[in-house]
Amino acid sequence: MIEYLSTGIHPLRNTVEQVNHHQMRVKELREELKGRGLKGYSSLKKTQLIEYLSTGIHPLKNTQVSPKIVGGEIRDPSSEGIGYSPTLFGGTEEFPINQIVSGDCINVMRSFPDGIFDCCITDPPFNMSRKKGLGWAFSSHVTMQEQWDIFAQDDYFQFTVDWITEVLRLLKTNGNLFIFGSFHCIFTIGFILQSLFNRRIISQIVWYKPNAQPNITCRMFTESTEFIIWAVNNESKKAKNWTFNYQIMKAMNNNKQMRNMWEIPLTKPSERKYGKHPSQKPSAVINRLILAGTNEGDLILDPFSGTGTTAVVAEQHKRKWIMIEKEDEYNRIAQKRVDELFSELFEDSSNSDW
Numbered sequence: 621m622i623e624y625l626s627t628g629i630h631p632l633r634n635t636v637e638q639v640n641h642h643q644m645r646v647k648e649l650r651e652e653l654k655g656r657g658l659k660g661y662s663s664l665k666k667t668q669l670i671e672y673l674s675t676g677i678h679p680l681k682n683t684q685v686s687p688k689i690v691g692g693e694i695r696d697p698s699s700e701g702i703g704y705s706p707t708l709f710g711g712t713e714e715f716p717i718n719q720i721v722s723g724d725c726i727n728v729m730r731s732f733p734d735g736i737f738d739c740c741i742t743d744p745p746f747n748m749s750r751k752k753g754l755g756w757a758f759s760s761h762v763t764m765q766e767q768w769d770i771f772a773q774d775d776y777f778q779f780t781v782d783w784i785t786e787v788l789r790l791l792k793t794n795g796n797l798f799i800f801g802s803f804h805c806i807f808t809i810g811f812i813l814q815s816l817f818n819r820r821i822i823s824q825i826v827w828y829k830p831n832a833q834p835n836i837t838c839r840m841f842t843e844s845t846e847f848i849i850w851a852v853n854n855e856s857k858k859a860k861n862w863t864f865n866y867q868i869m870k871a872m873n874n875n876k877q878m879r880n881m882w883e884i885p886l887t888k889p890s891e892r893k894y895g896k897h898p899s900q901k902p903s904a905v906i907n908r909l910i911l912a913g914t915n916e917g918d919l920i921l922d923p924f925s926g927t928g929t930t931a932v933v934a935e936q937h938k939r940k941w942i943m944i945e946k947e948d949e950y951n952r953i954a955q956k957r958v959d960e961l962f963s964e965l966f967e968d969s970s971n972s973d974w
């Protein structure tokens with residue numbers, strides 16, 4: 621019944637309208653792929669077309685095809701005056717759409733006006749770093765020891781209240797908020813959202829990492845999950861009309877309802893070619909969040925951008941974005957990842973006739 625309500629299509633009846641709708645959708649999807657310069661789609665089924673569109677990877681070949689951006693503003697990252705380098709946004713410059721802002725996110729967010737973002741996807745410090753790390757010569761195990769991830773418990777609570785306060789102010793009413801966390805912080809974040817701010821929690825997604833690093837102490841289970849809280853920016857009882865692209869999720873899951881347990885391996889080396897970050901998220905996880913919770917043209921905020929994974933995936937799906945990150949080294953990596961998308965676009969456009 622929920623499917624019927626949200627789609628208007630009877631889930632059990634293969635009506636003429638449904639068939640027509642299906643055929644139109646397939647045609648649209650093929651046109652979209654053609655527009656992006658992707659090839660080899662004529663024999664693909666609808667679900668495969670959607671997968672190809674969303675990942676840029678041919679579903680039958682499993683080879684990475686360069687992402688391309690069609691429409692919107694096409695900018696040459698190498699030309700001057702475009703404002704692609706990280707900028708310290710002081711409130712006087714032009715609004716930094718599709719830019720990485722360098723600075724402390726709480727200060728930067730305080731300079732933005734209310735209710736401008738459709739969605740926030742963010743991966744904040746988890747407060748899981750330790751001053752002394754454990755290592756093992758025969759494994760790639762590392763204990764995080766990042767300064768930006770070390771807080772006293774009370775300070776972490778206050779820091780989380782402060783940045784969530786700003787994010788809720790900047791998000792539109794009923795806008796989506798996706799926050800990553802591990803057991804170290806997820807209960808604190810959930811408590812703040814639910815009990816302090818009375819926000820509606822829609823769901824908790826479990827990201828299962830099948831290739832998580834082993835536990836070298838052998839005193840506990842091997843940590844192999846992270847959580848993503850999906851909340852909506854409205855009081856629990858008032859929340860309504862949030863974005864959820866049910867059909868796209870279903871299509872990406874072999875035409876079965878998408879579940880909230882996602883098995884996705886750790887970030888691929890090819891996504892880390894411009895430099896390493898200890899907690900860079902795989903594009904595949906962000907990809908699902910963006911396709912599920914936003915629409916083309918939406919403006920997405922990530923106040924803890926790191927290597928800019930949210931920006932990269934947002935660009936691939938024609939969403940607008942603003943990233944904030946305080947470490948220059950991570951901003952340089954993020955900038956290179958974003959610039960790569962644009963240079964591929966320029967190489968391709970100079971070889972074709974559009």
Ligand SMILES: C[S@@+](CC[C@H](N)C(=O)[O-])C[C@H]1O[C@@H](n2cnc3c(N)ncnc32)[C@H](O)[C@@H]1O
Nearest residue numbers: 724725743899900901924925926927929945946
């Ligand atoms: C968990 S990482 C995000 C990684 C990111 N999701 C990616 O895929 O690369 C959190 C990031 O927040 C940044 N950070 C921590 N505190 C910050 C603050 N107050 N303002 C801005 N950035 C901050 C850290 O430097 C770090 O890169």
